[in-house]
Amino acid sequence: MEDWYVFSEAEMSAIGLSFKVALWCAILVLPIATLIGWWLARKNFRGKAFIEGFINLPLVLPPVATGFILLLLLGTKGLIGHWLNELFGIRIAFTYYAALIASMIVSFPLAVRAIRLSIEMVDPGFEEAAKTLGASTFQSFIRVSLPLALPGIISGFILSFARSLGEFGATIIFAGNISGETQTIPLALFNQIQMPGMESSAFRLLLVAVLFSFLAMAFSEYLVKKLHRSN
Amino acid sequence: MHALSAHLKRSKGDFTLDIKVDFIQGITGVFGPSGAGKTTLMHLLVGLENPDQGYVKIEETILVDTFKNICEPTRNRKIGYVFQEGRLFPHMSVRKNLLFATKYIPKGQQVIEFEELVNLLELNNLLEKRPKQLSGGEKQRVAIGRALLSSPKLLLMDEPFSSLDVKLRRQIIPYLIKINRKFNIPMLVVSHDLPDLLSLTRELFLLKKGRVVGHGTYLDLLEQENMFELMRGGGLMNVIPFKVEKHDKKDGLTILSNKSASETISMEREMELDCCQIGDYVNLSLRPEDIALSLEKILNISIRNQLPGTIVKIIQQDSRNYCLVDVGFKLLVSITHASLLKMELAENKKVWCLFKSMALQTNF
Numbered sequence: 001m002e003d004w005y006v007f008s009e010a011e012m013s014a015i016g017l018s019f020k021v022a023l024w025c026a027i028l029v030l031p032i033a034t035l036i037g038w039w040l041a042r043k044n045f046r047g048k049a050f051i052e053g054f055i056n057l058p059l060v061l062p063p064v065a066t067g068f069i070l071l072l073l074l075g076t077k078g079l080i081g082h083w084l085n086e087l088f089g090i091r092i093a094f095t096y097y098a099a100l101i102a103s104m105i106v107s108f109p110l111a112v113r114a115i116r117l118s119i120e121m122v123d124p125g126f127e128e129a130a131k132t133l134g135a136s137t138f139q140s141f142i143r144v145s146l147p148l149a150l151p152g153i154i155s156g157f158i159l160s161f162a163r164s165l166g167e168f169g170a171t172i173i174f175a176g177n178i179s180g181e182t183q184t185i186p187l188a189l190f191n192q193i194q195m196p197g198m199e200s201s202a203f204r205l206l207l208v209a210v211l212f213s214f215l216a217m218a219f220s221e222y223l224v225k226k227l228h229r230s231n
Numbered sequence: 232m233h234a235l236s237a238h239l240k241r242s243k244g245d246f247t248l249d250i251k252v253d254f255i256q257g258i259t260g261v262f263g264p265s266g267a268g269k270t271t272l273m274h275l276l277v278g279l280e281n282p283d284q285g286y287v288k289i290e291e292t293i294l295v296d297t298f299k300n301i302c303e304p305t306r307n308r309k310i311g312y313v314f315q316e317g318r319l320f321p322h323m324s325v326r327k328n329l330l331f332a333t334k335y336i337p338k339g340q341q342v343i344e345f346e347e348l349v350n351l352l353e354l355n356n357l358l359e360k361r362p363k364q365l366s367g368g369e370k371q372r373v374a375i376g377r378a379l380l381s382s383p384k385l386l387l388m389d390e391p392f393s394s395l396d397v398k399l400r401r402q403i404i405p406y407l408i409k410i411n412r413k414f415n416i417p418m419l420v421v422s423h424d425l426p427d428l429l430s431l432t433r434e435l436f437l438l439k440k441g442r443v444v445g446h447g448t449y450l451d452l453l454e455q456e457n458m459f460e461l462m463r464g465g466g467l468m469n470v471i472p473f474k475v476e477k478h479d480k481k482d483g484l485t486i487l488s489n490k491s492a493s494e495t496i497s498m499e500r501e502m503e504l505d506c507c508q509i510g511d512y513v514n515l516s517l518r519p520e521d522i523a524l525s526l527e528k529i530l531n532i533s534i535r536n537q538l539p540g541t542i543v544k545i546i547q548q549d550s551r552n553y554c555l556v557d558v559g560f561k562l563l564v565s566i567t568h569a570s571l572l573k574m575e576l577a578e579n580k581k582v583w584c585l586f587k588s589m590a591l592q593t594n595f
Contacts (some may be wrong), residue, residue: 128279129318131305133381134335143331147322 004200011201013180014188015208018165021096021184025103026161029111033156037115038141059109063169067102074101096121098175099182100107103167107160114159118152119145151224158220165212185209234417235385237295239275239285248272248441254419258411260428261421262462263438269421270315272438273389276419277312278305289384303421306335311383311416315390317374319362325373326358332381342382343414352376352406367395371403379410386410386418387593392427397429406429413509426468430514437461450561459546459553467515467553469562471496471591475509489512492559493539513593519553519565521590525576525583538562538584545571545578556584 007015040052054136058066074081075093084090092098122145130140146153168186175182177191185205236253248268252261263269274280275288278294278505281302289310319328328390329349333341349355352372362370371391378386387403391403408431411418422428428435437445438457445458449470452458473487476497488497528537540558547553552571554564562584566576576582 103496125314125316125318128305129314129320130331131279132277132308132310132312133332133377134306135331136304136306144320148320174347206558229430 018184022164025164041119050108067170067173102170103164107163111156111160114156120150258432267438268441311378
């Protein structure tokens with residue numbers, strides 16, 4: 001009998017894939033969430049509440065429903081998906097990219113929320129001062145508000161990384177549960193729990209999930225504290 | 232050529248601002264009680280708010296003209312703005328704060344050199360510090376320096392004294408005078424504190440409820456009935472220009488004189504004025520309460536400054552009485568009602584104004 005602590009190839013691939021999806025998800029979400037967060041923090045316009053509601057939708061919608069919406073839009077026969085498929089031969093659903101997109105959609109509102117709150121804490125007077133010194137709106141954001149809101153932006157990055165690690169519902173609907181392609185830790189865990197005799201495998205995956213999540217949150221806390229001290 | 236000329240209209244709820252200002256050079260003060268629209272005026276000039284109607288011109292450059300649909304963004308206006316609270320960037324050192332604007336100025340177009348400015352504002356020991364490590368006066372100097380290094384054509388200062396305590400606030404004045412003299416940048420200084428403003432300039436715009444209610448030199452404005460009331464709220468003060476005649480290094484004294492009075496006033500001061508060049512003019516202030524009136528010259532008295540003059544106007548406000556006396560320039564003198572009656576003071580009457588040299592304050 002195998003030792004309980006030896007990871008199987010399928011488990012290793014689920015761990016690697018989870019890490020890859022989470023990292024890319026956090027990297028891709030970051031700039032968009034920063035821009036949207038700044039926009040929501042600084043601008044007032046008609047229909048802002050509607051836009052906010054739309055962005056926050058994945059936060060309250062059952063992830064399975066989010067996955068289903070994605071499938072309806074981007075599936076091979078979906079609204080946009082069939083068009084992508086016919087014109088460019090691009091298929092998204094049930095691929096690695098589907099897992100990534102599902103992760104991005106569900107973690108986006110969390111990142112926006114953290115970043116927006118931290119930008120709201122920065123006195124808009126600093127941006128005004130930067131503009132009187134010759135900076136454009138974008139330059140004053142990059143040179144002044146962004147560094148001052150950095151703790152919030154980093155926590156936005158880590159939150160989306162962590163949320164992506166835990167993503168299950170939208171992924172299983174939109175990307176499926178394909179080993180080596182879309183099977184991340186939660187999906188693999190789901191598989192192993194369902195199968196009799198796979199308890200030790202489930203336990204290993206559980207440990208890794210706990211460890212990853214804990215490390216991400218601890219790292220985020222550490223960075224935020226460090227930045228607070230240096231400012 | 233006007234350094235600044237602007238006419239701006241803007242409505243915000245119940246408040247309507249309709250202000251026309253223009254001035255040529257030097258330092259101009261904008262005085263008014265809170266709620267008069269001083270900060271709104273600054274914001275409109277610098278472009279942090281947009282007018283409903285109007286124009287802003289600096290020298291020959293049109294920055295705003297609502298009829299021609301011109302509205303330059305703040306970053307292109309070349310107006311330095313020193314905010315009331317300084318607004319130094321907390322994540323940058325003093326040096327980085329100062330150099331913030333230099334990135335946006337093409338090479339060779341930098342009007343003021345970094346080293347020169349740092350020396351002038353005495354910032355050498357502060358360069359590596361963070362804003363939160365600075366005192367109020369130091370922050371204010373850094374904010375002024377940062378605005379100047381953006382090579383502005385006009386410098387706006389919003390209540391530069393209000394964030395400083397009484398002792399510190401007047402220390403900033405010699406720096407402002409030096410800057411204006413050295414770099415020849417026209418300055419518009421907003422304040423609700425008249426003595427502070429008067430130590431910088433006698434050219435004033437008086438604002439009330441969003442309008443310019445008076446424009447001119449302080450003393451001309453004092454003679455106008457409704458102006459007096461408005462200015463009294465900010466603290467009344469006589470401001471007398473003195474010429475720096477001589478620095479006596481040995482005794483540590485500076486000799487000053489004023490020849491525009493009916494009799495030459497000359498006085499000695501300790502080295503507090505050593506930042507001034509010989510031939511410069513400094514404004515000394517004299518409180519109306521520190522001047523006594525007499526009907527004749529008094530011989531056996533320690534008060535050496537005795538200036539003959541004519542009462543131009545008697546101003547009675549509530550329980551206070553003031554005489555405006557022309558002694559070559561105009562002096563505002565505070566007097567009790569009893570004395571007014573007893574001495575039978577009236578307009579065109581000849582009087583002598585008496586004050587001690589020590590009552591003349593340098594403000595810095």
